Amino acid sequence: MSKIFEELTREVVNTPKVPCREFIQAKLGLIELNDEKKKLAEELSTIYRRESGIFDCQIALCKGTGCQSSGEIALWNRIDEILKEKGIRDRVNIVETGCRGFCEMGPLVEIFPQHIFYCKVKPENIEDIITKTVMNNEVIEELLFDGIPIAEEIPFYKKQVRRVLKESGHINPENLNDSVVHGSYQGFLKAIKMTPEEVVQTMIDSGLRGRGGGGFSTGLKWKFTKASDSAKKYIVCNADEGDPGAFMDRSLLEGDPHKIIEGMMIGGYATGADEGYIYVRAEYPLAIHRLEIAIAQCREFGILGENVLGTGFNFDLKIKQGAGAFVCGEETALISSIEGKRGMPTVKPPFPSTSGLFGKPTSINNVETLANVPLILNNGVKWFREVGTEKSAGTKVFAMTGKIRNTGLVEVPLGITLREIVYEIGGGLKNGANFKAAQIGGPSGGCLNEEHLDMPLDYDSLKAAGAMVGSGGLVILDDKTCMVETARYFMSFTQSESCGKCIPCREGTGRMLEIMERIVAGRGTMNDITLLEELACTIKNASLCGLGKTAPNPVLSTLKYFRDEYIAHIQDKRCPAGQCDALKRYEIIPEECRGCSKCSRVCPVGAISGEIKKPFVIDQDKCIKCGACFEACPFNAIKVG
Numbered sequence: 001m002s003k004i005f006e007e008l009t010r011e012v013v014n015t016p017k018v019p020c021r022e023f024i025q026a027k028l029g030l031i032e033l034n035d036e037k038k039k040l041a042e043e044l045s046t047i048y049r050r051e052s053g054i055f056d057c058q059i060a061l062c063k064g065t066g067c068q069s070s071g072e073i074a075l076w077n078r079i080d081e082i083l084k085e086k087g088i089r090d091r092v093n094i095v096e097t098g099c100r101g102f103c104e105m106g107p108l109v110e111i112f113p114q115h116i117f118y119c120k121v122k123p124e125n126i127e128d129i130i131t132k133t134v135m136n137n138e139v140i141e142e143l144l145f146d147g148i149p150i151a152e153e154i155p156f157y158k159k160q161v162r163r164v165l166k167e168s169g170h171i172n173p174e175n176l177n178d179s180v181v182h183g184s185y186q187g188f189l190k191a192i193k194m195t196p197e198e199v200v201q202t203m204i205d206s207g208l209r210g211r212g213g214g215g216f217s218t219g220l221k222w223k224f225t226k227a228s229d230s231a232k233k234y235i236v237c238n239a240d241e242g243d244p245g246a247f248m249d250r251s252l253l254e255g256d257p258h259k260i261i262e263g264m265m266i267g268g269y270a271t272g273a274d275e276g277y278i279y280v281r282a283e284y285p286l287a288i289h290r291l292e293i294a295i296a297q298c299r300e301f302g303i304l305g306e307n308v309l310g311t312g313f314n315f316d317l318k319i320k321q322g323a324g325a326f327v328c329g330e331e332t333a334l335i336s337s338i339e340g341k342r343g344m345p346t347v348k349p350p351f352p353s354t355s356g357l358f359g360k361p362t363s364i365n366n367v368e369t370l371a372n373v374p375l376i377l378n379n380g381v382k383w384f385r386e387v388g389t390e391k392s393a394g395t396k397v398f399a400m401t402g403k404i405r406n407t408g409l410v411e412v413p414l415g416i417t418l419r420e421i422v423y424e425i426g427g428g429l430k431n432g433a434n435f436k437a438a439q440i441g442g443p444s445g446g447c448l449n450e451e452h453l454d455m456p457l458d459y460d461s462l463k464a465a466g467a468m469v470g471s472g473g474l475v476i477l478d479d480k481t482c483m484v485e486t487a488r489y490f491m492s493f494t495q496s497e498s499c500g501k502c503i504p505c506r507e508g509t510g511r512m513l514e515i516m517e518r519i520v521a522g523r524g525t526m527n528d529i530t531l532l533e534e535l536a537c538t539i540k541n542a543s544l545c546g547l548g549k550t551a552p553n554p555v556l557s558t559l560k561y562f563r564d565e566y567i568a569h570i571q572d573k574r575c576p577a578g579q580c581d582a583l584k585r586y587e588i589i590p591e592e593c594r595g596c597s598k599c600s601r602v603c604p605v606g607a608i609s610g611e612i613k614k615p616f617v618i619d620q621d622k623c624i625k626c627g628a629c630f631e632a633c634p635f636n637a638i639k640v641g
């Protein structure tokens with residue numbers, strides 16, 4: 001290895017001083033490097049720096065929000081301390097990465113070149129990791145997931161096709177050079193050598209559909225924006241991500257911000273926009289922090305600003321922090337919010353492509369959509385379409401939560417079945433419970449049942465089943481989950497997030513919620529089901545924006561696939577899952593009761609009576625179903641039905 005390579009690679013690792021501008025300009029063919037630097041540029045673009053031999057070892061520490069909240073910062077300090085103690089600090093590189101998607105198992109630590117992957121690491125494990133794994137190549141069994149040492153061999157990762165998430169969890173997202181070494185801005189360099197029309201056509205040919213919910217063709221959206229006649233245009237990245245439980249966009253921004261910036265640059269070039277906005281909710285401070293760093297580095301190295309990399313293309317970015325209203329993810333509300341107005345949707349047409357931000361043509365694209373763009377430019381349309389289905393090409397990131405063993409972010413080919421996700425990637429349900437349903441697509445999505453386990457998950461089949469890919473929320477539910485209560489929960493979310501501008505949504509979601517509350521409280525009537533269906537139909541047809549149009553979906557899909565549960569709540573005054581408090585019945589099992597009186601002493605309404613050492617009884621008319629007796633009984637003598 002040449003001396004200059006050694007020196008400059010050291011700089012790549014430790015500081016952002018490597019001549020990045022020169023390196024990128026040379027890639028562009030704008031300048032000619034001398035032989036030594038040419039060799040360096042080649043090596044830099046192909047060699048993983050951890051395999052460059054500069055360091056004996058690399059410790060990758062996940063610094064995503066999940067791992068940070070479970071103690072990552074203490075780990076870094078401890079690693080640094082022990083490495084210094086052992087006198088090997090200068091031989092071991094510590095890289096703080098973005099989220100690896102397996103947050104439940106965090107904090108995560110991966111050791112290279114051995115590729116050993118440790119979960120739930122605590123500061124007291126660090127000394128062992130360094131003396132055993134780093135210094136002696138020994139594996140510490142207790143820190144492995146299911147005894148598997150290599151991350152890629154763990155079922156959670158094995159079946160995934162990590163494309164947009166590929167670098168997330170491997171690179172240092174706060175170091176531009178690290179991103180460049182791993183291929184960032186190569187897609188832009190290819191795009192800038194094409195005409196904008198060719199870039200748009202490439203996107204159309206790829207079949208990329210918006211990952212933010214609607215699934216509209218990204219290429220067509222760009223074509224319409226490009227066709228709009230205006231000297232000023234914008235591209236907006238929608239990173240509002242308001243769905244409860246969803247965190248794929250946050251992870252992408254935290255783990256690989258340059259991919260999104262590059263996607264926006266390509267979009268700007270293709271549509272004729274010279275300015276971009278990233279609309280990101282203020283509850284994502286780490287994502288905002290990393291974006292700010294990435295944008296500042298890009299400006300410093302001439303990747304953003306005037307005459308980007310000497311190409312004549314001008315492009316710059318601004319971050320706009322949103323206050324966290326779900327409706328502000330809707331594109332017209334988002335535009336109003338950026339403009340400083342109240343975040344309320346407006347009537348379409350005009351669509352943002354013709355009249356968007358500040359009245360100018362604007363392309364609004366989701367974070368994950370934009371992350372796919374450089375990959376398509378870099379690897380080609382054929383590569384992109386190799387996974388997925390004919391009409392739903394590529395991969396989709398889902399945020400998998402609920403009663404599943406392995407929760408986290410999973411990137412899978414569109415068209416994969418729910419069974420593969422739940423049982424192969426997710427490891428099945430927790431405690432061997434039975435699968436009951438999957439709530440997919442966030443509050444606008446729907447609930448699928450067991451019959452859908454083998455249905456391919458793609459835009460069209462999900463829509464036909466009354467659900468949607470949506471932004472990628474995926475909640476797995478077991479047989480102890482009440483589907484009526486689940487639908488009520490989502491209804492309460494959309495009702496409280498309705499902006500109130502139009503009556504069908506403002507009043508309709510309120511009325512639907514009242515009915516749902518009545519049913520879970522055991523006061524529903526069979527007529528309520530008819531009312532729910534009528535209201536849902538009106539709200540869907542008459543609401544102004546997507547929030548109202550999709551708000552009834554969780555209720556409609558549960559009515560379709562779990563109607564018997566509604567009937568049990570209404571007619572039998574019974575919650576089959578035993579989850580709805582108002583329908584619970586607490587009973588003392590006489591054979592188990594020892595007559596200790598503990599339950600009667602905690603009952604707040606004096607509903608329990610009996611003689612010591614004889615079975616006690618609950619007066620059902622007095623019982624307010626608070627559950628205190630159930631918690632207090634030391635002999636499990638109280639059953640809940």
Ligand SMILES: Cc1cc2nc3c(=O)[nH]c(=O)nc-3n(C[C@H](O)[C@H](O)[C@H](O)COP(=O)(O)O)c2cc1C
Nearest residue numbers: 210211212238241242329330331365366369546547
């Ligand atoms: C209530 C509501 C909330 C939305 N929230 C988001 C969001 O958080 N992120 C997002 O990308 N799209 C969201 N959308 C969809 C956007 O309006 C828009 O379609 C999307 O950003 C377009 O990007 P795409 O084509 O890349 O999917 C939401 C739509 C509605 C109706």
Ligand code: SF4
Nearest residue numbers: 500501502505545548
């Ligand atoms: S549908 Fe709901 S969220 Fe959308 S504009 Fe109407 S009231 Fe507001």
Ligand code: SF4
Nearest residue numbers: 603623624626627629
């Ligand atoms: S559930 Fe509450 S109110 Fe009912 S018997 Fe038990 S302690 Fe009393």
Ligand code: SF4
Nearest residue numbers: 593594596597599633
């Ligand atoms: S606490 Fe349990 S065992 Fe004791 S009286 Fe109540 S039901 Fe019987």
Ligand code: FES
Nearest residue numbers: 064066067099100
């Ligand atoms: S934050 Fe570490 S795996 Fe998600």
